[in-house]
Amino acid sequence: MNGKAPETEEQIIDRHIASSTEGFAALKTITDFCCIGCGQCASVCPENSLEIDDILKKPVLSGKCTRCGFCYLACPRSFLPLSRINEHYFGPEQGEEEERLGKFVDFFVSRSLTEQIYREGTPGGTTTALIHFLLDGGYVDAALLTRGRHRDVRYCMHPQSYIATTAAEALESSHSKFELSPVLANLKSLGSYQKSAVVGTPCQILALRKLQVVSSDPLLRARMPELSRIAGKLTAPITYAISINCFLNHTSMDRAYAWLGIDERQLIRFNENVSKDLYEKAFAEGKDWRWFFRNNYVTTDGVEQDYDVHKLGVRVLPSGCLLCNNLIVSKQADASIGFFGAETGVKEVGWNTMVIMHPELKKVVDAMVAQGKLERKPVLRGYGRTLRKVLEKLMPALDVMGVKEYLETGSWRYPKPLKLAKGPRKTYILGLELLFLGQTIRRKFFYEGPLKALKKAGAYIPTVY
Ligand SMILES: Cc1cc2nc3c(=O)[nH]c(=O)nc-3n(C[C@H](O)[C@H](O)[C@H](O)COP(=O)(O)OP(=O)(O)OC[C@H]3O[C@@H](n4cnc5c(N)ncnc54)[C@H](O)[C@@H]3O)c2cc1C
Ligand code: SF4
Ligand code: SF4
Ligand code: SF4
Incomplete structure (x- = not known):
């Protein structure tokens, strides 16, 4: 406890209104790390001065800025009244x-x-x-x-x-x-x-x-x-x-394709984008739902290749x-x-x-x-519930992508493979339990861990209240 009273809603809003008077410069504090390229800032700009850059996937100023601050205030990554x-x-x-x-x-x-x-x-x-x-x-x-x-x-x-x-x-x-x-x-x-x-x-x-x-x-x-x-x-x-x-x-999928060495025109599968003929064939060959879940691509000339999702992640x-x-x-x-x-x-x-x-x-x-x-x-409920709960308990909040290093170097860390406890053989976590497990992985490794690292580094983070 640092003894400071938490900000009231009015104080939060007024603090962000004060920041917004910098105009596009205020929005830049968000676009450095927090932007998700949604485009909302471009829609609220009265001057039509913002465009989402196709390569950066961030807003760029293409006209006059009157410093009205609307782009910053409308952005979900300035403050979010959740x-x-x-x-x-x-x-x-x-x-x-x-x-x-x-x-x-x-x-x-x-x-x-x-x-x-x-x-x-x-x-x-x-x-x-x-x-x-x-x-x-x-x-x-x-x-x-x-x-x-x-x-x-x-x-x-x-x-x-x-x-x-x-x-x-x-x-x-x-x-x-x-x-x-x-x-x-x-x-x-x-x-x-x-x-x-x-x-x-x-x-x-x-x-x-x-x-x-x-x-x-x-x-x-x-x-x-x-x-x-x-x-x-x-x-x-x-x-x-x-x-x-x-x-x-x-x-950028172009950067992903360049690294994987594939031509998009030849894809008949990329992850869950799978032609129905292909997975009907896969099941006929004895594969099961786990094949569908792989990070994998298949091309018209018969190449079927798993790829390392982390190695792709650090690039895109x-x-x-x-x-x-x-x-x-x-x-x-x-x-x-x-x-x-x-x-x-x-x-x-x-x-x-x-x-x-x-x-x-x-x-x-x-x-x-x-x-x-x-x-x-109906959704499949209760399949692997106990195992899901055990795995969740073992999962710490981790900054798997290395936000601290990213802020210092501009590059992501290649995450170490996680050693999770192995469940009993042939135990499937399926249906709702699998979705819940995926949610916990997302929250712990791609939200809570990075958030902690950003706070520690004293970097800008959006206010959510
Ligand atoms: C980047 C990404 C990651 C995803 N990760 C998961 C996941 O981890 N778990 C999960 O359950 N589902 C995930 N999905 C959702 C999943 O891939 C399907 O979009 C969803 O299941 C809907 O399928 P459908 O057959 O009803 O969609 P379709 O009938 O094929 O329609 C696709 C719809 O998605 C919209 N759309 C497509 N691409 C985008 C995009 N980039 N941004 C905004 N809208 C778009 C289109 O407007 C269209 O309405 C992800 C989707 C994307 C784009
Ligand atoms: S004029 Fe457009 S770019 Fe400038 S602060 Fe207002 S909304 Fe933002
Ligand atoms: S991971 Fe979250 S922030 Fe990124 S595109 Fe999906 S919904 Fe948006
Ligand atoms: S509204 Fe915010 S998050 Fe969305 S594109 Fe603009 S700066 Fe990025």
């Missing part, structure tokens, strides 16, 4: 499932029953099926999505944010692109629509929620009236904020991902869709987990099931 967000949208969580998944109204495993969407999906196509249904049924008139820039490449992972206004256009967004996509730089373009859906990563959903509370919360509105007005205008059309789950991202890890307080699942989204925990047996993949927080969205999803657009099954 308690306000949860209070406005969700409410108190009860029990381990709600603490880890959010205040959900439904949670299950699903996949698209539309053949084209299912075959293109990563892995079950639930997200694309939902957006397709929302646009087709007039529930929304636009959706802010991410597609591959090279339309002729099967697994193009060069993300391009775009707005789909027809169900057919929604199909272009299928499959994960493993590179930061500045989805929220496109918020202004949503302004011409009445009702829209946004699909993003958990950090992007949190950024969006910040903008929503800045527009609606009396204290935040009173302290930042002009930004609050802009935030209200930008978020007014958003009916549903839908998240895809996320563990970590990459700054976005530093801001190490301050990510999301637990893979976005607890603040209206629905969060992933694949961790979606296996319904050791010989079956191709499903998503879907956590729904929004009661109206649940009605939409129920209609999809009733109309034969989506298949749902």
